Amino acid sequence: ETGVTQSPTHLIKTRGQQVTLRCSSQSGHNTVSWYQQALGQGPQFIFQYYREEENGRGNFPPRFSGLQFPNYSSELNVNALELDDSALYLCASSLDGRYYGYTFGSGTRLTVV
Amino acid sequence: QQQVKQSPQSLIVQKGGISIINCAYENTAFDYFPWYQQFPGKGPALLIAIRPDVSEKKEGRFTISFNKSAKQFSLHIMDSQPGDSATYFCAASKKENDYKLSFGAGTTVTVRA
Numbered sequence: 001e002t003g004v005t006q007s008p009t010h011l012i013k014t015r016g017q018q019v020t021l022r023c024s025s026q027s028g029h030n031t032v033s034w035y036q037q038a039l040g041q042g043p044q045f046i047f048q049y050y051r052e053e054e055n056g057r058g059n060f061p062p063r064f065s066g067l068q069f070p071n072y073s074s075e076l077n078v079n080a081l082e083l084d085d086s087a088l089y090l091c092a093s094s095l096d097g098r099y100y101g102y103t104f105g106s107g108t109r110l111t112v113v
Numbered sequence: 114q115q116q117v118k119q120s121p122q123s124l125i126v127q128k129g130g131i132s133i134i135n136c137a138y139e140n141t142a143f144d145y146f147p148w149y150q151q152f153p154g155k156g157p158a159l160l161i162a163i164r165p166d167v168s169e170k171k172e173g174r175f176t177i178s179f180n181k182s183a184k185q186f187s188l189h190i191m192d193s194q195p196g197d198s199a200t201y202f203c204a205a206s207k208k209e210n211d212y213k214l215s216f217g218a219g220t221t222v223t224v225r226a
Contacts, residue, residue, distance in 0.1 A: 004156070033213065042119075042202050042216030043157065056213050090156050094212075102214065104149075104156030 004105035006091050012111045013081050021076040021108045023091030032074040033102065034066060035090040043090055049074060078110075086112045116140060117205050119217025127225050132190040134220045136203035139184065143205040145212060148177065148188050151200045151219075160201070161188070193224045 005024040013019050025032050031050045035043035045058035049068035063079040072093070078085055088109050092102040118137045126132045136146075144165055149157035163170045163177045163186065170177045176189040190197055200219045206212040 031211075035214075035216075040219070042204075042218045043214070045213050045215070048211065048213055050211070056210055058213075092156075092214075101159055101162075104158065106154065106156045 004091055004093050004103050006089075006105035006108050008108060009106070010109045010111075012113060015081055015083060015112055017081050018077065018079045019081060019110060021078075021089050021091075021110070023074045023076070023093075023105060025072045025074065025091075025093035026103045029093035029095050029103070030072055031094045032068055032072065033092045033094075034074070034076045035092065036060070037088040037090055037107070039087070046076070081112045083112050086110060115218065116215040117203055117217040119203050119220060121220060122218070123221040123223070125223045125225060126190075126193045128193060128195060130193050130224075132188075132193050132197070132222050132224075134188045134201055134203070134222075135185065136187065136217050137183075137185045138205050140205070140207070141184070142207045142209060143215075144208060145206045146177070146179065146186050147204050147206075147214070148175075149202045149204060149216075151202065157202060190222070193222075195224045195226050198222060198224045 007022045033048040034046040037043040047057040052068045065077045068074045088107040090107045092104045094102045147162035148160045150160045151157045161172045161175050174191045179186045200221045202219045203217040204214045
């Protein structure tokens with residue numbers, strides 16, 4: 001199986017709730033990154049995992065957290081949702097923790113009301 | 114803080130024309146400069162990329178021009194086609210942070226038939 005798969009595709013949550021987004025990396029890729037893309041903006045780096053360890057974090061508060069599992073799938077968790085968290089959340093995978101050509105999923109559209 | 118500045122925000126070109134998108138960066142540690150193409154409802158897809166030891170790279174109708182001294186790079190889309198209508202993002206990355214991507218704000222290209 002090739003490509004990066006994200007679920008769900010769309011999600012509506014209420015302010016203050018918690019959300020978990022999921023990502024299945026491209027086969028053979030051991031690095032996964034998460035990006036937030038607000039409407040009309042470029043993606044912003046949230047964090048990256050390499051072989052289950054976080055190895056970089058962007059300018060996002062601690063209520064954004066993640067996990068990478070032994071099969072290299074990943075989760076993004078966001079606590080205490082705020083209206084500004086409404087965005088497209090993108091997962092990208094690559095090989096060997098280096099830039100080898102990131103493959104992006106189609107994203108999860110999160111709407112916070 | 115936007116590490117990569119992209120312009121224009123949008124452009125319209127006639128079929129067969131040339132689309133030109135410009136990007137500028139400040140951090141001289143950046144050593145990899147990819148361009149991504151994004152269609153509505155999809156994640157970004159790698160289009161073409163360049164390293165700073167090369168001044169130009171061409172793949173089909175897409176060409177990157179790179180000016181290291183000016184810290185600028187641009188994407189030229191030759192013989193633009195309606196299927197090229199999409200949002201284009203320039204990005205930059207560096208080895209010292211495992212090639213995490215810093216994206217520009219994006220350019221929406223519309224090709225009129």
